[in-house]
Amino acid sequence: FAPAGKIVSLGGVDAMKSVLGVEEVILTKKPGNIMQELTSNIDKVGHIIASGDTLEKAEQSAEQARKLFELEVDETAGIDWGLVEERARERFSEQVCWVCKSCDGKNCASGVPGMGGTGSQKSFQDNSDALAEWRIVPSYVRHSVEADSGIELFGRHFEHPVLGAPMTGAGTNLKEALSESELSLGMLRAYREAGSVAFLGDGASLGKFPVILDALEQEEGFGVLICKPREDTEEIIQRMNQALERGVLAVGMDIDALAFRTLHLRGQKGLARPSEDIAKIRDRIQAPFILKGILNVRDAIAAAVAGVDYIVVSNHGGRVLDEAPGAARVLSEVRQAWIDNGGSPDGVLADGGVRSGADAFKYLGLGARAVLVGRPSVIALAGGGPVALRYMIHQYARELRETMHLCGVSSVMEVPEKGVLQLATMGDGPSGASLFKKS
Known part of the structure; x- marks a missing residue:
């Protein structure tokens, strides 16, 4: 057939x-x-x-x-995307996700646990709100360019900078709409086949990690593992090394999950760590190392001093702290602090509210080298499996290239240099302004 x-x-x-x-x-x-x-x-x-x-x-x-x-x-x-959304609604209970037309936290079916944000959902909402404050400024009177969305990351070449965000807790958050194996394998396979890579989390409960490892093994390690900042440092290092034995491209910690509700519900305790303690963990890992959850200049400096290779500017999808800023609101200053203290300009990633290739372009314009996509990935998997997720990824990547073409940008690295973003509140100001100095 x-x-x-x-x-x-x-x-x-x-x-x-x-x-x-x-x-x-x-x-x-x-x-x-x-x-x-x-x-x-x-x-x-x-x-x-x-x-x-x-x-x-x-x-x-x-x-x-x-x-x-x-x-x-x-x-x-x-793929019929309307049908994908309809099937996702059927698989999710009304307490998990309504698959809204606009996934921005303003009419969410759930909180944490669930698919929503914590508290009033304002942190979740501000990811989309912060992106919406920026406008994309095209350029038409110029030489023609071919838009190449390829990037180099973790020592690999990817076709585009649209990556999968670490999503776990299928039972706790999705009420078994997907199994943990379906979620992990679906993310890894779809993003790999679509030309990039997915991140996986290690899960809040101790028993979930073997499922994550099995998924990584089935996909020859083609993924990235992000561990919770557990109190037990040796447990973190052991998990990272187990993932590295299976060939993962990079490992890291989502440091903002130290008080994550689902971690506490599973009897696990998170721990904040100063720069020197993060450096000790990083020194024991023979692979690219990531800190996810950076939202301020102080943490960006601390990450750079600790020798971290990559940071992800993120408010954890609004799932950790209520009233936190959206990633796009702080990205440029965090990036500059990171670079000023020895971090690589290529080492900044971001997530939060990416719902199109244009959203990805905005993050690139603000200084990220790649973006991570979370909730839409889960909706695609629930509604149509890895095929639907591949369709969504390809669509985002195509929209990104189209936006690059219309703005006269030939590569991802050029986006923050071209003056392609404008604050919606600028009024009669300049038609576009580069946020960064050309190197």
Whole structure:
């Protein structure tokens, strides 16, 4: 049976016809046609006519020929996003997620645990609000450019800077709409197949980590592990090394989860650590090291001093502290403090409120080298599995490249240099202003 999607190529027909007993092979589709979900013979790619002394022999010939048929289908081309959202709503309970038209925390079905933010949801909301304060300024009178969204990260090349945010707690937060394995494997596979990489969290409960490790092992370690800032430092290091044994590209800690509610619900205690203690952990890890949850200049400086390789500017999706600023509100000053104290300009990532390629572009314009996408990834998985998630990632990446093209930006590294963002409150001010000095 052919999967739904756009037919890329068909082959093997001559080999099929050479099978003893096969009289004819009739194709009803061709490359470029869209395949729907199979509901009748009309939906099939083709038909095999076979004969034999008995019905059994004819069926054997047809089956032998069928195995020689070569079919390549782009499954993402057959995605109906409205149907994905509808199916996600069906899988989520009303206490988890309503799959709102705009996922911005302003009409959320749940808090923490759940898919929402903590408290009044204002931290969740401010991720979108902070991004909305920036406008993208295009440039049309110029030489033509080809937009290349590729980036170098963790010693690897990726096709685009749209990465998967660390999402765990399928039972606690999603009420089993997805299993932990479905969530972890779905994230890893979809982001890898779509040209980038997904982060995974280690989970609040101690028993969840083996599932995470199994997912990483199945995907040959192609992912990034982010550990909770547990009180037990040796437990953190052990988990990171277990992930590294499976080949992960990088490891790190989401330092803002030290008082995370789901951690406490599982009887685990988080711990704040000064720069020197983070440096001791970093020194024992032979891989790129990330600190996620940076929201102020002090922490950015401390991370740089500790020798951290990457930081993620993030308020944890508004799930840790009520009334925290959205990441876009603090990104540029955090980035500058990081660089001024020895951090790499390529070592700044961000997340929070990314719902399109234009949102990703804004974060790049504010100084991030890549962005992480959380809630929309889970909605895509719940509504259509890894295929739907790949579709969403490709859409964000395509929108990003289109935005780059319209702004005359040829590479991700150029975005913060081109003066492509303008505060919505600037009024009659300049048409665009670069936030950074050219190096």
